[in-house]
Amino acid sequence: MSVELKIKSKHLALEPAIIRREERKLLKQLAWLRSYGMEAVLNDPAFQNMNSKYESLHNHRKWNVRNEARATELARAYIAGKPYASVEKKRKLANECKFVRYIIPRIAAMVQKYGDGKTVTNSTILDWCELDRELT
Numbered sequence: 001m002s003v004e005l006k007i008k009s010k011h012l013a014l015e016p017a018i019i020r021r022e023e024r025k026l027l028k029q030l031a032w033l034r035s036y037g038m039e040a041v042l043n044d045p046a047f048q049n050m051n052s053k054y055e056s057l058h059n060h061r062k063w064n065v066r067n068e069a070r071a072t073e074l075a076r077a078y079i080a081g082k083p084y085a086s087v088e089k090k091r092k093l094a095n096e097c098k099f100v101r102y103i104i105p106r107i108a109a110m111v112q113k114y115g116d117g118k119t120v121t122n123s124t125i126l127d128w129c130e131l132d133r134e135l136t
Contacts, residue, residue, distance in 0.1 A: 002114035005076050012069040019061040026054040067098070071106035074129075078107060079115045084129045100126070 033047045041047045077087040091099060107125045111118055 005114045075107045075110035
């Protein structure tokens, strides 16, 4: 098992809490700016900049960190030789496109980088994920 992936997994587990704390700070600052009246605030570049930072952090936490953490855990399981079903009991059919387009390539890239010389392709990882899989 790769120590680097284990460390990455632990960092990804801590990252959402840090981002949420920064989001709360930005929300407080936005609320303070709003207290001066909506008309003046909406056109204020400081407000727009702060709102943009908040949206960026929020989207990073909800999309990038979440998917990277999921891919990291699946890569660790693949390298350790665990069955897919031991990591994820089932996945939703509605999220299948995201899984195939984003998660599978990230798993393959991590396995190739940290997998002690294992050569895998996206289809190899997809075949591993299809075994004992249940869609809801």
